[in-house]
Amino acid sequence: MIHLNHTIDVLTGGTYSGNSSWNKKHSDIDNCFKLYQITDGELFLTDENGEFLLESGNLYFINGSKLVSQQCRKSFSTHWLHFIPKDIILHHSLLAMPLVVNFADTLEMVAGSLPHIEILISSAHTSGREYLLESLRMQTGIQAMIVSLLEQHSWTSPREIYSIHTIEPAISYIKEHFTEPIRLKQLADCCNISPNYFHKIFSKALQTTPANYISLLRMNAALPLLLSNEYNIKEIAYRLGFYDDAYFSRVFKNHYGITPGEYRKRRKELLF
Template sequence: MIYLNQTYELLAGGFHAGNRSWNKRHTEIDNCFKLYQLTEGNVHVCSDQDDFTLEKGKMYFINGSKLSKQYCKESFSTHWIHFLPKDLMIYQGLLNLPAVVEIETNGISFIGLEQHIDMLLNSTKISSWEYVLSIMHVQALIQTVITRLTKDCDITATSTKIYRLEPAMRYMHANYKDTIHLKELACMCNVSPNYFHKIFKQTFKITPTNYIILLRMNSALQLLKDNGVTIKEIAFELGFTDNAHFCKTFKKYYGITPGEYQRNQNNILL
């Protein structure tokens, strides 16, 4: 029997209408993968080498680790999702792609997907069956995009080092809310802490510490959707020593405070 495991983690997503005030530089929170499909206007996505114009009606894969900034000159609206692969080979393969890749949209679209994204990010209000169906819809879109990327781009180049990192990656995804020391992650991979830090950053373009913070910050977005939970409770839930530390970290990554996000989340494109 072959077990088909879920291979992608949905971080955030939805529908957003914006204007020239949408102007953001790269932060650690951008070290994920993004799908945009514009319905109006256009936006600019920049790497260190190029300035890409995303156009109405087209779907784009964006390699967040290669972004330097994103901005809009006039106005735009877009469907969007941010995700991370759980499979390390896919993860590193996507990291090897250009900053922006246009996706052939024949047979795939965000149309009708908004409700499933919303259900997953606000899962306390849906049944188990609705949750499973929503996962299948969102995962089908991501999987189709990845399949088309493998056809148009070579994402097969990978390092043998990635297999050595797998135990640590699995542990971080399962325990990111707890205090995790570099030494214990290195021990899981049978390497020294310095070498583990070096090959992790080389492979995933982010340090182990910042990767854990990335997981915490994306979890914070979902927790902040529940108005019945205080920001202080969320801070301790995610392993922060105090509320002020959590708020400072959240603003560093997203450019706004947790309270501002909680009040205006439906009008924000991260």
């Protein structure tokens, strides 16, 4: 039997329009993978090697880890989403992808779902059946794009896969317990290696430290909770393992550049 864990966590998304005043540098918001479906105008993205033009009518994969800045010189409109694969090998492999990959020839795979991303994220204005079908279409489209990326570009080597498999027990533990206090030694013990060696392998595989990865999971989990309005900010802080809502707000602002309250009011404008 083959066991797969290729589910995609869709973090946030929506529609956005900007003009020549829109100019953004890399922040923690960008530490994920993105899809931009440009519906009007054009957008310029840069990495350490140069500049990329994103044009109307095309669907683009964006490797946020390599993003330096984004700029609009006239105007643009886009559907967009941020995602992270749950599978650690896929995550590591996507980190090796170029900043921008144009999927102009495979636009239909997710083009039908991206305009409905607001509904998918909130799940508040659609039936259970519609939500399930649209979610499956989105997951299938993103997975098909990942297959195409892995077929066209170099990615994780067998040696790297072996190292990543070494830390998989700790990754599983983090995903199950990220709302609880976690010590580095606990994670290293999951893998039967020393804390220093674990930290080295983990940081190389995910290009972030274990502590920052735990914080990332907490911040990602905060987004749908804030969007639902079911809980107040203090309740959300406690659910995510913060015993002080003021500290939660500081961490959230350090990560996203906005407070939890601002996210609720101005999510589309501030997170794209």
